[in-house]
Amino acid sequence: MASFKTNRRDFLKMAATAGGGLFIGFQWFSCDSPKMKVLSNEEVLASAQQFNAFLxxxxDGDVVIYSPNPELGQNIKTSFPMVVAEELDADWERVRVIQANLxxxxxxxxxxxxxGAMPHSWERLRRAGATAKYLLVSAAADNWDVSYDSLTTENGQVIHNASGRKISYGELVNDASKLTAPEDVRLKDPKDFKLIGTPVKNVDNKAMFTGQPLFGLDFYREGMVHAMIQRPPFGMKILSVDDAEARNIKGVTDIIQVGESVAVVGSSTWPLMKAKKALKINYEPITEEESTANHDRIFRELLDGNRAxxxxxxxxVVRAFQQAAQIVTSEYQCPxxxxSPMEPMNFFAHVKGDKAELVGPTQTPERARNEAAQLLGIDPExxxxxxxRLGGGFGRRLRADFVVEAVELSRILDKPVKVTWSREDDMTGGAYRxxxxxxxxAALDGAGNMIGYKLRGAGINAGNTTRQDNFPSGAVENLLIESVEHKxxxxxxxxxxxxxxxxxxxxxxFLDEVAEVAKKDPVKFRLDLLERAKSNPVGEIHYDIDRMKGVIELAAEKSNWGKDSSIKQGFSVYFSHRSYVAQVxxxxxxxxxxxxxxxxxxTDCGIVVNPTGANHQVRGGIVDGMGHAMFGNLxxxxxxxxxxxxxxYRLIRMKEVPEIDVHYVENGIDPTGLGEPALPPTGGAIANAIYxxxxxxxxxxxxxxxKEFSDLEIKMERV
Known part of the structure; x- marks a missing residue:
């Protein structure tokens, strides 16, 4: 076995290479057997100079970039640092990314x-990188006694082309950190981007592939206890609890009733899962029980009633429908x-007097903090x-109910607690779409033009079920959009x-239904409506007509729309989260x-920061939309x-994913949303194609x- 020595420089290199995780350092010659030491981020970064909140x-020239937003698979932990590194002209091989705390x-x-993370932070991230670069270049200019404008930067170095001199960022950090940052800095022209727009691997890949602790379920703290909770069915309250059998299971140390829930506490999750099943709990309704059957009745009353x-x-609208040559009516329903994120809900909490420490996967860390503080009656600070890192979220981890559970149990038990949900807990006690x-x-005139449009959305705990300012609003002279909710x-x-x-x-x-009655091609029907919105807008237009037309035309071109009679095609286009996606x-x-x-x-999402991550988001959104449209039901x-x-609960399987061909509109505008916009159009495109x-x-x-498809089996062919 070869011997070697290690020092701080080696540790920093290890940190930059590994991209996060656990760093263990030792010296072979210090004693007879290796002494192992776990290095915290603080020790690894002890010699680093902080230029701003982001980097x-x-x-030694290692660049540490902090990613403030929670990472749940949307690639923000890679794309945020790419934006900072681009303006900094950093050497990506020397960049280390750390998930920032709240x-x-x-x-x-x-x-x-x-x-909204990238649209919100795009310019802030660029300015963070550009400001640090300005200070580094200024320090080099002072050291060499040359003008600022005579210097360039590349791969973590400042270069003086006239003399051929080069100096690394690491050699400049001490001098640069003493300078005053300017209030404004010059940002790159997008045409000069070198890193943005190139495919970059996820910075957590190595840690994930080698099983390093990244996710909430991985978190462990010496001395903590585990807890799992039996929550009541919706609309029910506890009548009685028999926990005798559960208490006798080895590994169970306590059983606590908290409100209408029963928590089992112990040394690990396996005995707790068995104990939960051994609990004998009787419930009674808080109010009249709800079933799927009276949900049907409720929807009928909401859609046909006068309240909206x-x-x-x-x-x-009334006159338009009175004068219509044809009227098209349809109803659509979604369950x-x-x-169903891959990682069920979990969180760690340690309440210590008037302070609390929280660790875990949350999409809204500030909400977690505030709700914990409110429960404990302490200052949020x-x-x-x-x-x-979050093993998926899809909106479920916007809530903080699972965080509050851990906080409440930690306060009651006076010790650190980790609450873990099972898959059954996640599916039966969660919060649903x-x-x-x-x-x-829709009202049509004699020429097949849509002159009237009505939409009523009815939802159960859905709030506003519409997006009233989205297309086709603004393109139809007479329009009425209503929403009604049942609690x-x-x-x-x-x-x-x-x-x-x-x-x-x-x-x-529905727009395809209208286009068919109007005897118009579905793509042309939509383009004609957009042209009407542009030439003769009705009310305010809250979407970009040209961007929507752009994705429609690109999707039609790339799919050879209508050119192969042996292939039946379905079209869909939608605007959401500032971006536009059309699908065939x-x-x-x-x-x-x-x-x-x-x-x-x-897809039109503006500048694509990382094509690898962007493709994953578009394809992932399509697969998600496809699978839930085809199979999902509660x-x-x-x-x-x-x-x-x-x-x-049926999810789409890998073998069922068909070929997905992804294209982007290149318009050079600042990035818009991408984590969600590819999902909405998918169900409509598939439904229209099957029709x-x-x-x-x-x-x-x-x-x-x-029911109408009981004799058909809809198949998806994987390529």
Whole structure:
């Protein structure tokens, strides 16, 4: 075995290479056996100079970039540092990325949701990198006694081309850190980007592939206890609890009733899972029980009743429908859905007097802090939040209920506690995508022009079920959009691309119905409406007409729309989270069954920071939209979902994912959202393609459970 010595420089190199994780250092010659020491980030970065909240540089030239927003698979932990490194002209091989903890003084909007992280931080990140570069170049100019403008930067070095001299950022950090940062700095012209726009691997890849602790479920603290919780069915309260059998299970140390829930506490999760099943709890309804059956009745009353909120009204809708040559009417419905992230909910909490330490996966660390502080009756500043990598979220981790559970148990037990949800807990006690139904009506004149449009959305705990200012609003002279809500004990939450994830499917399917009655090509029908919105807008236009036209035309071009009669195609386009995505689904009939062969997607999200991450987001959004439109469904009985795990809650399988062809509009504008916009158009594109192939409309999700399709098997072919 070869011997070697190690020093701080070696450790910093290890840190930069590994991209985070656990660093263990030792010297072979210091004693007979190696002494191992775990190095914290503080020790690794002890010699680094902080230039701003986003980055530090060590004297060895290693660049440490902090990513403030929670990472749940949207690639923000890679793309944020890329933006900083681009303006800094850093050597990416020397960049180390660290997940920042909650820090409201140095960072803004430490939230992952609404596809808003990059649009919000784009310029801030660029300025952080550009400011540090300005200071480094200024320090070099002072050292060499040359002008600032005579120097250039590349790969972590300042270069004086006239003399051929070069100096690394590491050699300049001490002098540069003493200079005063300017209030304004010059940013690069996008045409000069070298790192942005190139494919970069996820900075956590190595740690994930080698099993290093990254996720909340990985977190462990010496002396902590584990807890799992039996939560009541929706609308129920505890009548009695018999925990005798559960207490006798080895590894269980305590059982505590907290409100309407029962927590089992112990040394590890396995005995707790067994103890939960051994609990004998009787419940009684808080109010009248709700079932799937009376949800149907509720929806009928909401869609046909007189009670609704008017979200937008243009022109004279009543007159338009009275004068219509033809009227098209349809209803679409979508069920409750589970978020089903790969990593179930979990969180660590340690309450110590008037302070609390929180560690775990959250999309909203500030909300976690504030709700913990409110429960404990302490100042929010006394609560620290360390953010782990999230094993998925899709909106579920916007809430803080699982955080509050850990905090409450830690306070009661007076010790550190980690609460872990099982998959069944996640599916039966979570917060779901709300169930929604839509009623559409369109009025056509004798030439097939849409002169009137009505939409009423009805939702269970859905809030506003519409996006009243989205297309086709502004393109129709007479328009009425309404929303009505029913309050239920079933908890709901934002689910990837909130509201638009099901509204887009319904809306785009209905527009195809209208186009067919009007005897117009579906793509041309939409383009004509957009042209009307541009030349003769009705009310305010809240979407970019040219950007929407751009993705429509690109998707039609790349999919060879309408040019191969053997392929039946379906079209869909949607604007959400500041971005535009158009999709074409290709279906062929094989043995009298529709087979989904391919989806072509055209996306306008502005500048693509990292093509690798962008492709993952678009393809992932399409797969997510496809799978849930085809299979996802939650039905309730006595306040509890019938589907409690993946044996009964159907998700899309890898072998069912068809070919996905991704294209981007290159317009050079600042980046817009990308984590969610590719999902909404998918269901509509598939439904329209299947109608083109079979002549049958898919007006409810999941598609495989639609009664009209009982004799058909919709297949998806993996390429």
């Amino acid at each position: 530090s540089i060590t004297p 820090d409201l003084q140095n960072f803004e909007r430490q939230v992952t949701g609404g596809s 909120d008017i979200m937008r009204q243009d022109g004279n 409750f859905l589970s978020h 006394n609560v620290s939040v360390e953010i782990t 709300p169930a929604v139904r839509y009623k559409f009506e 239920s004990h079933v908890t709901t939450n934002a689910w990837r691309a909130p509201i638009t994830n099901f509204l887009a499917y319904a809306e785009q399917s 689904a290709n279906v062929v009939m094989e043995n009298n069954q529709p087979v989904l062969k391919k989806i072509v997607a055209a 039905t309730f009985e006595n306040g509890s979902p019938k589907q409690k795990n993946f044996d009964t 083109s192939a079979t002549g049958r409309r898919l007006r409810s999700q999941p598609f495989i459970e639609q």
